[in-house]
Amino acid sequence: MAFGEIERWMWADACELLARAERLHRQFFTPLAVEGTIGWSPPVDLYETENEFIALIALPGVAPGDVEISVLGRTLEVRGHRRLPALVRGAAIHRLEIPQGRFLLRFNLPEAGSALAAQGFEDGCLLLRLAKSAQGAKR
Template sequence: MKRNDATDWMWADALQMLAQAERLHRHMFRPARAGAAAWEPPVDVIETDQQVLILAALPGVDSEKVEAAIEDGVLRISGVRILPPELQTAVIHRLELPQGRFERAVPLPPGRYSAVAMQAANGCLLVTLQKAA
């Protein structure tokens, strides 16, 4: 029984995408050096006429405990994600969300900012930078 060329092509693409996803996962969640961040959250950076919005995926992280600072045109977001106390003695069957210290350096669009606000938004941290007039 001969396979269809389209099926072979789709299967090859699927295998290539799986390999790429595995490489990305290994890169994002590599073991940390002592004192270094263990992982970097993915971010979206969106600019409007009045604001720059940075959305960092931080599920399970208390946004009140996240530090954010602008240094030399870069927004640095850092903190720690830890298992809730109820889960520390549980039998874990799968643990895909990264744990431990995180830090992300986000280059900002050129300009000056007059106000900074942070808030939790559906498992993410939303940082709003108001552009200076």
């Protein structure tokens, strides 16, 4: 294969991969028309210290009153709703990358018995502090 052909083949392959990534992004973050349907899941970072787990969940633009948190056994569940800002309601959308609507984040903590000790919003993120059970903290 000549060098020019390889270059065209690589370029076509790269363009195809970018188009596929864009399609997947649009599919994942498509606004939902059905009210009450879960539409997206926020990213989370989970840290562990000797006595607690710290979850940092990216929720920019979400009001604290629009979030519900529960811990059952090892499962942490955060659900809520991101609403369009009043300023843009009724405006034409030219680009929408920040997901809107109902969200759900559910995952298992590394150990059971953790309890929600503190919560708050910091720099657009929900910060959760989950105290380890006395049994788990002794490990």
